[in-house]
Amino acid sequence: MASATAAPQMTASPAGAEPAVVWVKKSSRQGCAKVFLRDKNVLERGVLQRVAIIDGVCVEIRRHTREAREGEAGALFVAWGLRVERRVTVREESIEDYFNGLAGTVCPEGLTAQAPFEEDDLRFVLSSESVATLEHAPKVDVASKDKLLTGVFCDKQLVEGLWQAKGRLDALWALPPPPMARSLMNRVARAQLFPHSGEGGSKENGENRAGDKLAELADLTGLLHGVPAGCAFLDLCGGPGAWSQFLLAQRDLSLRGFGLTLRAQVGSERDWHAQEKDEWYPELSKRSDWAALWGKDGSGDLLKPGNLEHACQQLDAERVMLCVADGGFSDDSIPANLLELYFYRLFLGELLMAVRVLQPGGRFVCKLYGSCSQHTAALLYCATRLFDDVSIVKPKTSKATGPERYLAAFGRKTGKEAAQIREALSRAHAFGGASSPLEMPLLTPVVTMANLAADGVFTSSVAAMTSKLCNRNVKALNAVVDRAEFLEEMAKTVNDELCKRSETQTIQCWPKCRDETHEAPEPASALPANFGGEDAAVAVRMSGIDKTATDTDIVEFFAEVQVKTTGVRQFDVPKHNARVDFGSKEDLERALAMNGRNLLRRKVKVELWHELGNEGPTDAVGGARPLKDSSLQKKVERKERPRQSRRAFVGGA
Numbered sequence: 156m157a158s159a160t161a162a163p164q165m166t167a168s169p170a171g172a173e174p175a176v177v178w179v180k181k182s183s184r185q186g187c188a189k190v191f192l193r194d195k196n197v198l199e200r201g202v203l204q205r206v207a208i209i210d211g212v213c214v215e216i217r218r219h220t221r222e223a224r225e226g227e228a229g230a231l232f233v234a235w236g237l238r239v240e241r242r243v244t245v246r247e248e249s250i251e252d253y254f255n256g257l258a259g260t261v262c263p264e265g266l267t268a269q270a271p272f273e274e275d276d277l278r279f280v281l282s283s284e285s286v287a288t289l290e291h292a293p294k295v296d297v298a299s300k301d302k303l304l305t306g307v308f309c310d311k312q313l314v315e316g317l318w319q320a321k322g323r324l325d326a327l328w329a330l331p332p333p334p335m336a337r338s339l340m341n342r343v344a345r346a347q348l349f350p351h352s353g354e355g356g357s358k359e360n361g362e363n364r365a366g367d368k369l370a371e372l373a374d375l376t377g378l379l380h381g382v383p384a385g386c387a388f389l390d391l392c393g394g395p396g397a398w399s400q401f402l403l404a405q406r407d408l409s410l411r412g413f414g415l416t417l418r419a420q421v422g423s424e425r426d427w428h429a430q431e432k433d434e435w436y437p438e439l440s441k442r443s444d445w446a447a448l449w450g451k452d453g454s455g456d457l458l459k460p461g462n463l464e465h466a467c468q469q470l471d472a473e474r475v476m477l478c479v480a481d482g483g484f485s486d487d488s489i490p491a492n493l494l495e496l497y498f499y500r501l502f503l504g505e506l507l508m509a510v511r512v513l514q515p516g517g518r519f520v521c522k523l524y525g526s527c528s529q530h531t532a533a534l535l536y537c538a539t540r541l542f543d544d545v546s547i548v549k550p551k552t553s554k555a556t557g558p559e560r561y562l563a564a565f566g567r568k569t570g571k572e573a574a575q576i577r578e579a580l581s582r583a584h585a586f587g588g589a590s591s592p593l594e595m596p597l598l599t600p601v602v603t604m605a606n607l608a609a610d611g612v613f614t615s616s617v618a619a620m621t622s623k624l625c626n627r628n629v630k631a632l633n634a635v636v637d638r639a640e641f642l643e644e645m646a647k648t649v650n651d652e653l654c655k656r657s658e659t660q661t662i663q664c665w666p667k668c669r670d671e672t673h674e675a676p677e678p679a680s681a682l683p684a685n686f687g688g689e690d691a692a693v694a695v696r697m698s699g700i701d702k703t704a705t706d707t708d709i710v711e712f713f714a715e716v717q718v719k720t721t722g723v724r725q726f727d728v729p730k731h732n733a734r735v736d737f738g739s740k741e742d743l744e745r746a747l748a749m750n751g752r753n754l755l756r757r758k759v760k761v762e763l764w765h766e767l768g769n770e771g772p773t774d775a776v777g778g779a780r781p782l783k784d785s786s787l788q789k790k791v792e793r794k795e796r797p798r799q800s801r802r803a804f805v806g807g808a
């Protein structure tokens with residue numbers, strides 16, 4: 156890959172030449188701008204450069220599709236997003252200066268990205284030779300790294316290489332600004348290297364990437380070929396429902412759909428909790444050809460005792476030929492690198508439910524996270540015994556940097572062995588009882604290691620698949636980190652050159668005099684126009700707070716955007732609510748702009764303080780402590796960074 160630091164040779168614009176930019180039209184509501192240009196070279200340079208740092212903020216540059224008007228070579232679309240704009244203003248003047256400044260400069264090297272491999276759909280056939288030797292007495296197992304490092308299905312060095320590459324990506328995320336919004340570099344890097352896995356959902360599939368994935372999986376595997384019209388499907392762990400929508404959209408099949416997914420806000424303290432965005436789409440629930448199943452306890456939790464059986468009974472009269480399962484939970488609730496092991500019980504539940512509801516010949520598609528352990532391999536082994544054709548598929552749209560892959564198992568078998576496997580899966584599922592996967596993630600594998608090791612056909616097919624996908628994952632992660640670092644470095648180098656140039660030439664008023672002559676436009680205020688008066692609390696009500704969040708977490712949440720809290724009070728009633736006080740109206744405004752952002756695992760609501768009554772301080776909330784005293788506040792203050800300068804090119808310093 157070409158070097159990021161090659162210094163561009165600078166050439167001056169011809170004296171008296173018109174500026175490159177005709178005009179800039181910014182939308183503060185969306186955090187973007189259109190830049191209309193008369194200089195074709197600057198236009199093409201912007202398209203190629205793809206990112207820039209303007210007013211200290213990382214912005215993405217794309218060609219604007221509008222046709223050029225007289226006197227224009229075309230337009231660029233520059234985007235940084237509303238969330239960022241709420242925190243730091245990117246000014247029209249700075250954008251104009253930036254693109255005017257590019258005129259006559261030489262392009263840095265390396266602007267065309269080179270992917271480490273070509274994106275492709277991957278498919279691996281899995282098969283086995285011998286009858287499964289089942290473990291009849293499941294036990295609790297420890298979800299520890301050695302389970303992934305010592306398996307025969309993936310080389311230890313490859314697994315460690317994967318963790319190292321993930322560590323690099325995490326470290327990039329953790330870097331503090333400047334520049335602001337560095338994650339944009341990451342996103343652009345991924346989109347440049349792996350355009351299929353970097354893109355969002357299509358309109359037909361409800362703007363949800365999951366829908367694209369099932370569409371692609373269906374194409375790749377022939378999932379829908381020969382499926383009898385009018386039969387039923389079960390969408391397991393399917394909320395919010397893009398997979399159901401995709402299946403119902405196959406009009407020629409007139410399928411009837413059923414879905415089981417975890418309800419938001421249910422479960423005990425120790426459970427993993429679904430978010431509201433994971434609830435079924437309202438338009439699905441209104442359909443007459445689709446119904447949600449909620450299990451015996453009404454939670455929709457596949458792991459809770461009785462739910463699986465209850466849902467199966469509701470499907471007894473249905474001809475279920477398809478079962479699709481996309482279960483998963485957010486990484487941040489799982490210890491680093493152990494997702495595959497924490498997913499074990501969910502995968503087991505999904506496989507069990509599929510064999511319980513599918514008619515003979517039925518088909519099962521299920522997402523997996525990695526397959527390095529004996530535990531996952533044992534379930535894959537069961538799949539090869541329960542279905543005629545089994546393969547693992549990774550479609551192009553499945554993130555190249557992620558571990559996801561899909562089991563596609565066609566032709567559900569019947570007979571004695573299938574019944575015995577079902578029994579063994581059922582026992583293991585029941586053994587988990589009401590425990591959350593976060594407190595009891597792993598059980599001993601359902602098939603003996605001796606059995607797996609003795610079946611050379613199976614072992615070699617799983618090892619080939621696991622090694623190839625792991626290797627690819629390592630390369631993709633490292634390439635994205637390298638590219639993101641390159642983009643940031645390149646953008647900074649360009650800024651340095653532009654700054655140098657503006658000091659030595661008089662071609663522009665850049666950007667120092669801008670600061671003197673132009674006021675930054677005021678960001679839209681979330682405070683009501685009539686806010687004020689002596690009694691007005693300079694405070695917010697925060698609701699939807701993660702139950703594990705401490706006062707410190709809340710203080711740090713605001714400190715992230717340089718907002719200083721002067722008090723935090725979490726309430727017993729209503730739960731998950733807090734009052735947070737600030738020292739100034741300016742801080743209050745910035746705090747309100749944090750509405751809808753994630754605090755730990757949950758999106759929180761941040762609104763102007765209003766009383767609900769019945770609220771008192773509590774110690775019942777995990778870790779809650781009054782903040783008055785200062786060791787805690789000091790700790791936070793130490794972490795605070797100086798306010799972001801609003802001058803251009805702070806990122807280039």
Ligand SMILES: C[S@@+](CC[C@H](N)C(=O)[O-])C[C@H]1O[C@@H](n2cnc3c(N)ncnc32)[C@H](O)[C@@H]1O
Binds near residue numbers: 365366394395416430
């Ligand atoms: C990736 S999402 C599924 C997306 C879905 N296929 C779509 O097309 O919109 C994973 C889902 O698994 C659900 N889930 C996680 N654990 C579950 C459990 N124990 N029982 C039921 N659903 C669960 C989550 O709540 C979430 O809705």
